[in-house]
Amino acid sequence: MPLTHLVCGRCDQRRDHRVLQGVCRACGGPLLARYSVDHPPSLDDVLRRRPGQNRLVELAPSDRGPDAPTLGEGATPLVPGGRLADAVGLPELLIKDEAQNPTASFKARGMAAAMARASELGVTAACLPSAGNAGGAAAAYGALHGVEIHVYVPASTPAPIVAETRALGAQVTLVDGTIADAGAALEAVADDRGWFSLATLKEPYRLEGKKVMGFELLYDLGALPDAILYPTGGGTGLIGMWKAFDEMQAMGWIGPERPRMYSVQADGCAPMVRAFEQGLTTAPVWQDPARTTAFGLRVPGALGDFLILDALRSSGGGAVAVSEAAIADGTAKMATLLGLQGSPEGGACVAAAETLMARGDLSAQDRVVIFNTGHGLKYLET
Numbered sequence: 001m002p003l004t005h006l007v008c009g010r011c012d013q014r015r016d017h018r019v020l021q022g023v024c025r026a027c028g029g030p031l032l033a034r035y036s037v038d039h040p041p042s043l044d045d046v047l048r049r050r051p052g053q054n055r056l057v058e059l060a061p062s063d064r065g066p067d068a069p070t071l072g073e074g075a076t077p078l079v080p081g082g083r084l085a086d087a088v089g090l091p092e093l094l095i096k097d098e099a100q101n102p103t104a105s106f107k108a109r110g111m112a113a114a115m116a117r118a119s120e121l122g123v124t125a126a127c128l129p130s131a132g133n134a135g136g137a138a139a140a141y142g143a144l145h146g147v148e149i150h151v152y153v154p155a156s157t158p159a160p161i162v163a164e165t166r167a168l169g170a171q172v173t174l175v176d177g178t179i180a181d182a183g184a185a186l187e188a189v190a191d192d193r194g195w196f197s198l199a200t201l202k203e204p205y206r207l208e209g210k211k212v213m214g215f216e217l218l219y220d221l222g223a224l225p226d227a228i229l230y231p232t233g234g235g236t237g238l239i240g241m242w243k244a245f246d247e248m249q250a251m252g253w254i255g256p257e258r259p260r261m262y263s264v265q266a267d268g269c270a271p272m273v274r275a276f277e278q279g280l281t282t283a284p285v286w287q288d289p290a291r292t293t294a295f296g297l298r299v300p301g302a303l304g305d306f307l308i309l310d311a312l313r314s315s316g317g318g319a320v321a322v323s324e325a326a327i328a329d330g331t332a333k334m335a336t337l338l339g340l341q342g343s344p345e346g347g348a349c350v351a352a353a354e355t356l357m358a359r360g361d362l363s364a365q366d367r368v369v370i371f372n373t374g375h376g377l378k379y380l381e382t
Helices: 043-047 082-088 107-120 133-145 159-167 179-193 206-210 212-221 236-250 271-277 305-314 324-338 344-359
Strands: 003-008 031-035 078-080 092-097 125-129 148-154 171-175 227-231 260-266 318-322 367-372
Touching: 031 206, 043 212, 078 212, 082 092, 082 324, 082 344, 092 212, 107 133, 107 206, 125 133, 125 179, 133 148, 133 159, 148 159, 148 179, 159 171, 171 179, 206 212, 206 236, 212 236, 212 367, 227 236, 227 344, 236 260, 236 305, 260 271, 260 305, 260 344, 271 305, 271 318, 318 324, 318 344, 324 344, 344 367
Parallel strands: 092 367, 125 148, 148 171, 227 260, 227 367, 260 318
Antiparallel strands: 003 031, 078 092
């Protein structure tokens, strides 16, 4: 298959893709998949294939290629901004509506790829800490592949998401505090119980599912947008899209041009924003993160922080923190002006677009894509 090896994103050491891998054993950095495609397909060839997550099998990690099990993830719509675009002042605003994935969030993409590869490599029990939606997605794809799933989540996670995760067959443990506290509690028991970790960037393949979002922008637009606003917790989607752009260029689909990438965070937990503004190459852990309705953004530290910050700077983009009031306002505008009942994380991107317009970082001539990462029905409790 085209997957040839794994490489550490921090120290560049190679690892064997035929062996189950977590993080780099030398430095603890995230491992990234690398491919060798002797005869890359043209973009036109790929566009003639069935839409969905497995459309570009040449750059997917599963041994089963187009026959990898699926719940129908991917090929989510790019919704024209309409009256929301008018209100924000961005006539070419588009919303990538990831709520239309299985389990109603973008997390389905990463878990589809990770679980397919994990099952091929013999995993029978897996675990992860989650702020919510990743746990539900892991449970769904665990059910699809017959893998036992254990999820540790903050006790503040909305009850509908906890109920969803349990209904899909996962064992759920509630932990006081943040996702970092849930992760610490899980790490204390996971090895002894033989559970493989699916935590963000602690295995190589969730990234491979998330990167497909970047390919789909090119499929749908014919060219990459001028700017992308992405709600950032662990940041796998942002890192994945940045990787996808490099892979597109290697196949000759695009040149060196890249969208300006903007990381969007809640102002009560904004480690990437602080690190970007201070010129740091890594993001120190955010102490005592505030509660937020956008619970996917309450991630005090990210293993891939250096990759996120590199993408922001290399693209000429940036990082934006938005208040809880602005998140609520952005979510309401997405619903009442566009008809999308989106997640607060998506609402945070609407608020960030307004901030970036006011700062002059975006203009009315820009084609801008914001990501709505989940369905609002999962957040009604908050």
